Amino acid sequence: MNKPRKPLLIGYDAWIGADALKHDTALYSEVIEFVEGISWGALAEICNNLKGTPCTISEKYTVGRSNLVRQIRFIDDQIWVARLRLPRKDGKPASQVEDSIISCAESLTFLRKRTQVPAPEVYHYDPSSNNPVGAPYILMKYVHGTLAKRLQKARGCRKYMFGTPKEDANFRKQLASIQVGLATHKWERIGRPRLHENGGFSIGSLETDLNFATATQYYDHLTKNALWGGASEAPADSQDTMILIPALFKTLIARWSTHSGPYGLVHTGLGAHNVLVNEKFEVLALIDPKGLMTAPIEVQAQLPHRVGMRMKPPGCIAGSPKEEETMRVTMQRVKAHRKMLKEADEEYTTTRNSMIGMPLWRAMLSPAAILVQGMVEYGHFGEEVDKRWLVTLSNMVRQAQWLAPSITRSFPIHYAFDDSEDEEG
Known part of the structure; x- marks a missing residue:
């Protein structure tokens, strides 16, 4: 008898956090430590101040090779995401990370304003590793896709x-x-x-x-x-x-x-x-x-x-x-x-x-x-x-x-x- 097919999950519905990683890897441990070290309260306060309405930060997140992404939902049902840069282990200077954050935010803004290429709207970014949140980040509009x-x-x-x-x-x-x-x-x-x-x-x-x-x-x-x-x-x-x-x-x-x-x-x-x-x-x-x-x-x-x-x-x-x-x-x-x-x-x-x-x-x-x-x-x-x-x-x-x-x-x-x-x- 064939097993029933699992429903196809798109976007946030498919996020499973660090469980997407092999638990016996260094990256898994680094991601868990990173999540625990972020000041999520500070991030929520920044979002509240930017939009002028209260928000909540999702428990679920998704993680890639360089970034961790978490959803931010406001009481008016608008949804943002915070893309936080994972710490680098290659010994390269922090200035390169800062430049990549600035470049990403500016390039997304350019794509939205000057081209027909679809790109999420950027609301705010901070390229410093020493900011109140605890990591460089970009706040942008959530796009429900995979x-x-x-x-x-x-x-x-x-x-x-x-x-x-x-x-x-x-x-x-x-x-x-x-x-x-x-x-x-x-x-x-x-x-x-x-x-x-x-x-x-x-x-x-x-x-x-x-x-x-x-x-x-x-x-x-x-x-x-x-x-x-x-x-x-x-x-x-x-x-x-x-x-x-x-x-x-x-x-x-x-x-x-x-x-x-x-x-x-x-x-x-x-x-x-x-x-x-x-x-x-x-x-x-x-x-x-x-x-x-x-x-x-x-x-x-x-x-x-x-x-x-x-x-x-x-x-x-x-x-x-x-x-x-x-x-x-x-x-x-x-x-x-x-x-x-x-x-x-x-x-x-x-x-x-x-x-x-x-x-x-x-x-x-x-x-x-x-x-x-x-x-x-x-x-x-x-x-x-x-x-x-x-x-x-x-x-x-x-x-x-x-x-x-x-x-x-x-x-x-x-x-x-x-x-x-x-x-x-």
């Missing part, structure tokens, strides 16, 4: 499938629309939008802001940090690979990146892990805007994360029938995403005149975009992946000796697409 990756698991979906085929296609179409919509907002500099006291936004308004006038400056900064990390932090047996990859990237990106601005917005971490959805995988809000910035077109055109579109480096050969099938299915998703980008681009260019330069669907998986993909994966997916990228980059250097930067359609290390598939008639 992370797409968690709902995928709760519904028992196949890997990288988000609901039914129709729901999956609609979810992916929404991600493509977010990508293109962000890209229509352009600035002359590379960096993240900063909020002014007058309510406006700009890039590079403060001397302390990390921003760049050109793509060359941006990539020089990127490779300098990568080279330093490879030389100082990588194990001795992998240092050569960790140093050669950014060194080759710097040489190649100077040849293949031709974007000179203006620079569109991109969310470099967009994916199934940071969008809230309803039970049908319809996107309700982007909740973690870390990585929102203006960037060269090849950065804007990177594929969303955790949706089954991470391809092998160009030139890789499948080592088994299973791997070959995985590569084939992945390429199908990528081609479908490219078509969705094109459709979204056509919708935006019909309603606005802000699409300047190459559209994302054309920039996607160009030689420059391939190079950026390699740097995105660099150091994050294991030594074997890094070695594959080293082979790809080395081959690109050999080909670059005789190819002009303008020739991309016949580039040997280019992912093959037939544009005729995307043309009507």
Whole structure:
């Protein structure tokens, strides 16, 4: 006899606190200690003062890798959440935590005020670890949704499938629309939008802001940090690979990146892990805007994360029938995403005149975009992946000796697409 299916719980209804963690882990103990150390009374008083009405703080909470979230309910039935930053154990300075809190709050505000990307309203934030509450926090409007990756698991979906085929296609179409919509907002500099006291936004308004006038400056900064990390932090047996990859990237990106601005917005971490959805995988809000910035077109055109579109480096050969099938299915998703980008681009260019330069669907998986993909994966997916990228980059250097930067359609290390598939008639 089949067991009755558990009801599908969304948003707050699915929160189970630290029980979502394995009890024998250090993180579980740290979360329990963190909850006990927070002055919830001080937080409730701050909320009361901000809204002018009494509130209660929920017993239930949800926890992720960096944040703990608790619901705040007012007597007029309005609901907020407090997102509190968990203590860092990596030894990095508190100033980085403070900057990430400010960046998150300002980026969410920008998304709400200046774009069509759904994002929760921010009411207040305090980036200090020494505030009366006891941790950095952001107060924002509650959105009744669940992370797409968690709902995928709760519904028992196949890997990288988000609901039914129709729901999956609609979810992916929404991600493509977010990508293109962000890209229509352009600035002359590379960096993240900063909020002014007058309510406006700009890039590079403060001397302390990390921003760049050109793509060359941006990539020089990127490779300098990568080279330093490879030389100082990588194990001795992998240092050569960790140093050669950014060194080759710097040489190649100077040849293949031709974007000179203006620079569109991109969310470099967009994916199934940071969008809230309803039970049908319809996107309700982007909740973690870390990585929102203006960037060269090849950065804007990177594929969303955790949706089954991470391809092998160009030139890789499948080592088994299973791997070959995985590569084939992945390429199908990528081609479908490219078509969705094109459709979204056509919708935006019909309603606005802000699409300047190459559209994302054309920039996607160009030689420059391939190079950026390699740097995105660099150091994050294991030594074997890094070695594959080293082979790809080395081959690109050999080909670059005789190819002009303008020739991309016949580039040997280019992912093959037939544009005729995307043309009507």
